[in-house]
Amino acid sequence: MRNPKEALKKLGILFLAFVLTYALLRLIIHLGDILEMPWIYYVGTGVYGLAVVGLFIAFFVLNGFTLNRVDYEREDLPDKWSEERKTEFLKKLPANREKAKSLIYAILPLIVTLLISYIELSFFV
Numbered sequence: 001m002r003n004p005k006e007a008l009k010k011l012g013i014l015f016l017a018f019v020l021t022y023a024l025l026r027l028i029i030h031l032g033d034i035l036e037m038p039w040i041y042y043v044g045t046g047v048y049g050l051a052v053v054g055l056f057i058a059f060f061v062l063n064g065f066t067l068n069r070v071d072y073e074r075e076d077l078p079d080k081w082s083e084e085r086k087t088e089f090l091k092k093l094p095a096n097r098e099k100a101k102s103l104i105y106a107i108l109p110l111i112v113t114l115l116i117s118y119i120e121l122s123f124f125v
Contacts, residue, residue, distance in 0.1 A: 013105055014105060014108060014109060017105055017106065017108075017109040018108075018109035018112055018113065020109075021048075021109045021110055021113045022109075022112075022113045022116065025044065025045070025048060025113055025117060028040060028041060028044030028045075029041055029044070029117075032044070045114070045117065048110060048113065048114055049114065051106075051110055052107065052110045052111055052114065055103055055106055055107045055110070056107060058100075058103060059100045059103045059104070059107060062096040062097065062099050062100035062103070063096070063097055063100040064089075064093050064096065064097065069097070071093075072089075072090060072093065074086055074090065077089065077090075
């Protein structure tokens with residue numbers, strides 16, 4: 001069983017990241033309203049969207065071009081790869097997956113922030 005303190009720490013980091021990303025988006029929206037420049041909102045949400053897409057692509061690549069945690073075998077890799085490339089890929093994969101795991105702390109708060117913003121625009125404005 002996992003350490004409950006570690007799980008609470010991860011949830012705390014995710015919550016703090018969400019609060020910061022949401023507060024920044026609200027600041028961007030408020031700034032656009034005060035200055036009466038709607039392009040500030042469009043650019044801000046565009047940057048958030050591009051950040052989600054970029055981080056998701058980075059996650060996908062670092063996670064071994066997959067969304068699951070299934071380990072690759074040498075036979076699973078493309079036949080046209082050389083043996084050295086296959087060995088290097090398999091050797092780097094665990095470290096890259098750890099990096100990909102850390103990207104979740106940025107991706108999830110951004111996605112939740114954009115979803116909440118979309119819900120606000122769709123149902124409350």
